[in-house]
Amino acid sequence: HGKDGYSRTLFLSLPPPLLSCLPPLQLETSPVFQSFSFSLSPTDINECETLLEACKGEMKCFNHYGGYLCLPRSASVIPAPDPPSQPGTNLESTAREPFNPCPLGYEPQGDSCVDVNECERDEHDCQPSQQCINIPGAFICQCPEGYRKIGTECIDIDECRYRYCQHRCVNVPGSFSCQCEPGFQLAGNNRSCIDVNECDMGAPCQQRCYNTYGTFLCRCDLGYELGPDGFACNDIDECSYSSYLCQFQCVNEPGKFSCQCPEGYQLLGTRLCQDINECETGEHQCTEGQTCVNIYGASQCVDTNRCQSPYVQVSDNRCVCPVTKPACRDLPFSIVQRYMSITSERSVPSDIFQIQATSVYPGAYNTFRIRSGDHDGDFYIRQINNISAMLVLARAVTGPQEYTLDLEMVSVNPLLSYQTSSALRLSVYVGPYAF
CATH class of the missing domain: 2.10.25 (Laminin)
Structure with missing residues (x-):
């Protein structure tokens, strides 16, 4: 048993007289020479267990028969089988083997030497995981693909150390596999990674999907916003x-x-x-004796003849109180009917209606006032000149409601000692809204 841990077979050749000195071996003699062999089967020492820090750093200790190896931790080893245990010393006689004049690995055949195929004759010491390959005069033991031979053992080749993969490499015993990052897939060469179009592969976007390198983006239509999950689209209120x-x-x-x-x-x-002007569209319920008046948001049906005694109607919207009637003495001579509509909450003060005298007499002096209808002081009169004045909204009003205002113009002629008056009966409809 050598220092390297391997057993040795010793062949001895002795002359015949010397063999007589070894009777316990009971060797047979030959006229040419005598040979014998013996082999020892020692017990292997596991250096990985007996040596303190046999391998340092990131190296891992692998024991093998007759020694040990320090390899990377990712390495895979196909261990060699332990040698057969044979107690004691075996003495094998080879005295009867014929003399072979050919070189080692050859045998005589006729007058020539031919190669011995140790692989076919099973005369090799290759491990079960190795392949025996015959060569002239000998044989070699070849490791499986993905392994390299160190000593008698096959050590896994870590292909990932050589950057075979574009993204991620996973080493496995005897081989390796490439993996891609999310959003990529392996190309036909099983090493490169190409972008995946997730939009064509059922990306979970609810509305619109945009492919980008290695990933994708979800977007929403107008009026929607992207949810917290990045996929759903929620309506924008x-x-x-x-x-x-x-x-x-x-x-x-x-x-x-x-x-x-x-x-x-x-x-x-x-x-x-x-x-909507219901009076123009015909969407009203006024009868033949009524007049349709459009107001904000609706319409009003008013009687065509609204003159009240002692007034008499002289036209569609004008009433006159004859001076021959005693009751007309303190009343305006004529009343003209007018209608208008304003919106709610109108800014104030606001001019809403202009009064204009239709008849002007030389030397007459005209004044304007609100005769009746303004109980809460929501309006006032602003006189512009001798023949016109403006009705002003003094306070903001809210509808729907209706005012009926009698706006009176008093005419005084000092030269003729003459005074008369006329009124404009204005119906003001306040709409329900500010538009």
């Missing part, structure tokens, strides 16, 4: 962001919003509300 989107009422809808107007109004454009 535009109405909650501002109260000025619509003049009257904002209605949220999936992906959009719309504006609505109250009854009696119609949408002007996308957000404003416009009054």
Whole structure:
């Protein structure tokens, strides 16, 4: 047994007289020479267990028969089988083997020497995991693909150390495999990684998907916003962001919003509300003896003849109180009917109606006043000149409500000692909204 841990076979050749000195061996003699062999089967020492820090650093200790190896921790080893245990010393006689004049690994055949195929004759010492390959005069033991031979053992080749893979490499005994990062897939060469178009492979985007290198992005249509998960699209409630989107009422809808107007109004454009003139569209219930008056959000049917005694009707909207009637002495000579509509919460002071004298007499002096109907002082008269004045809204009013104001013009002629008056009966309808 040598220092390297391997057993040795010793062949001795002695002359015949010397063999007589060894009777216990009981060797047979030959006229040419005598040979014998013996082999010892020692017990292998596991240096990985007996030596303190046999391998240092990141190296791992692998024991093998007659020694040990320090290899990377990722290495895989196909261990050689232990030698057969044979107690004691075996003495094998080879005295009867014929003389071989050929070189080692050859045998005589006729007058020539031919190669011995140790692999076919099973006369080799290759491990079960190794392949025996015959060569002239000898044989070699070849490790499986992905392994390299160190001593008598096959050590796994860590292909990942050679950067065979574009992304990730996974070493396995005798081989390796390449893996790609998320968003990539292996190319046909099983080493390179190519981008995956997740949008064509069922990406979980609810609405729109955009492929990017190694990943993808989800986007939403107008009126939606991307949810916290990055995939779902949630409707944006535009109405909650501002109260000025619509003049009257904002209605949220999936992906959009719309504006609505109250009854009696119609949408002007996308957000404003416009009054519907029911008197023009015919959407009123006025009879033949009535006149349709359009107001904000609705219409009013008024009697064509609204003259009250002692007044008599002289035209569609004019009543006259004859001077021949005693009851007309303190009343305006004529009353003209007019109608108008204003919006709620109008800014004040606000000019809403102008009064204009239709007849002007030389030397006459005219004054204007509110004769009746303004119980709360919501209006006042601002005279412009001798023949006209302006009705002014003094306080903001809220509808729906109706005022009936008698606006009187008093004419005084000092030269003729003459005084007369006329009135304009103005019906003011206040709409329910500020539009």
